[in-house]
Amino acid sequence: MRKIAESTVRRLSLYLRFLEEFEEQGASTVSSEALATRGGTTSAQVRKDLSFFGSFGKRGLGYQVHELAGQLRDILGLTRRYRVAVIGAGKIGSALVQYRGFGQRGFDIVAIYDADPAKIGHPWNGLKVRDIENLEHDLPSLDVDLAVIATPGEAAQPMADRLVRAGIKALLNFAPVQLTVADEVILKSVNLVLELELLSYALTNR
Amino acid sequence: MRKIAESTVRRLSLYLRFLEEFEEQGASTVSSEALATRGGTTSAQVRKDLSFFGSFGKRGLGYQVHELAGQLRDILGLTRRYRVAVIGAGKIGSALVQYRGFGQRGFDIVAIYDADPAKIGHPWNGLKVRDIENLEHDLPSLDVDLAVIATPGEAAQPMADRLVRAGIKALLNFAPVQLTVADEVILKSVNLVLELELLSYALTNR
Structure with missing residues (x-):
């Protein structure tokens, strides 16, 4: 895998927090715009950050909150203790x-x-x-x-x-x-x- | 002044620490290579970081430790409490x-x-x-x-x-x-x- 900037990894950690908040609030899908607004960044940045790790979400439908949270935990190495x-x-x-x-x-x-x-x-x-x-x-x-x-x-x-x-x-x-x-x-x-x-x-x- | 990246400001803070160390050790001049080695970066990065704020040092002679430390304190807003x-x-x-x-x-x-x-x-x-x-x-x-x-x-x-x-x-x-x-x-x-x-x-x- 190519070298990912620390700033990208920091944003992934933040996105995971936001996804967990959205999930607690009962949301099942979320747009890159909503993630971006919550994190003080742009939807283009959100899509770019995620694109390093694969293809997530569907155009016009956004991201599955629960699924993306799980994928971010995988990426961040948070599925173990x-x-x-x-x-x-x-x-x-x-x-x-x-x-x-x-x-x-x-x-x-x-x-x-x-x-x-x-x-x-x-x-x-x-x-x-x-x-x-x-x-x-x-x-x-x-x-x-x-x-x-x-x-x-x-x-x-x-x-x-x-x-x-x-x-x-x-x-x-x-x-x-x-x-x-x-x-x-x-x-x-x-x-x-x-x-x-x-x-x-x-x-x-x- | 143009917008400076936070990563640049963080490195300036580190350079200031290193300059203070060099000064304590009695050094009066320091090369960008020495600053870079101490900070785990490259001399090109050191020169680039400083170039945002003016012209420091002389080619082949390096930086005046005491003078550059003072200039970095100015830049970082550390001349007041x-x-x-x-x-x-x-x-x-x-x-x-x-x-x-x-x-x-x-x-x-x-x-x-x-x-x-x-x-x-x-x-x-x-x-x-x-x-x-x-x-x-x-x-x-x-x-x-x-x-x-x-x-x-x-x-x-x-x-x-x-x-x-x-x-x-x-x-x-x-x-x-x-x-x-x-x-x-x-x-x-x-x-x-x-x-x-x-x-x-x-x-x-x-």
């Missing part, structure tokens, strides 16, 4: 572990790690904080699919290196640093300051 | 309020709001949780530049509407819903589940 380890039992880690949306979408947080003796062994939303020293020992039996790095900045790269060496293939980084990983490892970063800088840029250049 | 209100004193709000990186970058969290009587009036990292009922009354004297929405999903759109009516021009949304605001309002969203879905997509389609 994922086992997630969170590294760092700070505020971000805490927010993630307690966030119900992950489980609803198939992401099960199965372990949380920290280096702080005051945190290790303490209960965390049904989990117990694990000692980061035991990471390599634990991971094989935990069968983790992806890891979330929510450590301080200076700990993030060494932690990414350890996770990759231990066989983790996908990382989501919340630490405020740019990580470097091997090409075959999937890395996404959420940099909260950078999001605010998008706002300051837009306020300044409006 | 911003007053930020956080809506929602939950885990995400808590993570944001305690995150030192914001203040270092010029974003001062000056107020946090909640609707929960058990939280209102309690201290939060040097602030006191304010009653969301008083939002419209407080905002003029707080002189807030931008607001962060960290409420449950169902509260986010009504809250965005109230903030916009109260004159807020820029919103960063962490609630797991797609918000609709008037065109002149700047809105960025961080959807944590969507970030994980980028990973599941990449794991499925690798």
